[in-house]
Amino acid sequence: MNKESINQLALTTRRTVIKNSPAILTGMGVLGVFTTVYAAVDATPKAMQILEERRAEELDANEEFSDFTKWEMFKEVWKCYIPTFISGAVTITAIVSANSVNQRRNAALIGLYSLSENALKEYKNKVVEIIGEKKGQEIKDGIAKDRILKNPVRDTEIINTGHGDTLCYDVLAGRYFRSDIEHIRRSLNEASRKLMTEMFMSVNDVYSELDLPSNGLGGLVGWNIDDGLIEPEFSSQLTENDIPCLVLDFTMMPRTMK
Numbered sequence: 127m128n129k130e131s132i133n134q135l136a137l138t139t140r141r142t143v144i145k146n147s148p149a150i151l152t153g154m155g156v157l158g159v160f161t162t163v164y165a166a167v168d169a170t171p172k173a174m175q176i177l178e179e180r181r182a183e184e185l186d187a188n189e190e191f192s193d194f195t196k197w198e199m200f201k202e203v204w205k206c207y208i209p210t211f212i213s214g215a216v217t218i219t220a221i222v223s224a225n226s227v228n229q230r231r232n233a234a235l236i237g238l239y240s241l242s243e244n245a246l247k248e249y250k251n252k253v254v255e256i257i258g259e260k261k262g263q264e265i266k267d268g269i270a271k272d273r274i275l276k277n278p279v280r281d282t283e284i285i286n287t288g289h290g291d292t293l294c295y296d297v298l299a300g301r302y303f304r305s306d307i308e309h310i311r312r313s314l315n316e317a318s319r320k321l322m323t324e325m326f327m328s329v330n331d332v333y334s335e336l337d338l339p340s341n342g343l344g345g346l347v348g349w350n351i352d353d354g355l356i357e358p359e360f361s362s363q364l365t366e367n368d369i370p371c372l373v374l375d376f377t378m379m380p381r382t383m384k
Contacts, residue, residue, distance in 0.1 A: 151224035158217025165210040173203035270361035270373040273297060279365045287337040293365070297375040298329060299341050307372060310336060310358065318355040325351045329380050332356060347380040354378060 290306025313335040329344035357377040
């Protein structure tokens with residue numbers, strides 16, 4: 127193996143370790159817990175034997191001797207627990223480091239998400255500014271139509287909210303439900319009212335207002351009051367079977383809590 131191959135292997139290994147460092151550190155933490163417990167269990171009989179021998183020596187030298195204090199016991203046996211202390215320290219370091227790496231990565235992802243969201247917002251505004259509101263709406267309608275065709279209503283369950291018979295499509299969750307546009311408007315107005323007092327409304331909170339089931343990631347993202355109120359964007363489309371369908375989208379997409 128030549129020098130270039132060795133350097134490439136070292137670089138690949140380094141990248142792999144960095145990429146998987148949270149999992150590696152977590153694994154080390156789990157292993158460290160068992161190692162620490164084993165080291166403590168292994169050291170205890172040795173420590174007890176040392177204490178018994180020291181008690182016997184003290185009784186031989188002083189018949190009035192009763193027992194060691196806790197501090198005296200510690201001084202007698204602490205060396206037995208050195209492997210336990212080391213293993214515990216390594217375990218704590220691994221767990222704290224894994225958490226630190228995850229926090230830094232999450233912070234970076236949130237930052238990138240915010241940059242991407244701002245760039246998309248600027249792009250959408252500029253497109254509307256250049257081509258006009260009418261053409262901009264045509265583009266939005268075309269995107270809504272594509273979403274309907276890519277997710278045919280015949281292939282999915284239709285959720286019945288009990289608030290109307292209009293077929294609706296939820297862009298965020300990619301699902302169909304039956305409701306009424308006025309009920310949707312009232313529900314989102316109520317969600318916006320709560321947003322003004324609670325400062326953050328998760329997607330699942332909004333779904334609750336719409337009488338829709340919660341979504342797996344809906345508890346992690348939502349709308350911040352700093353970004354404005356929860357404003358829907360509606361588009362009327364036809365399914366592949368020419369059934370009228372109301373597409374529900376949002377002017378401001380949900381994000382993580384600030």
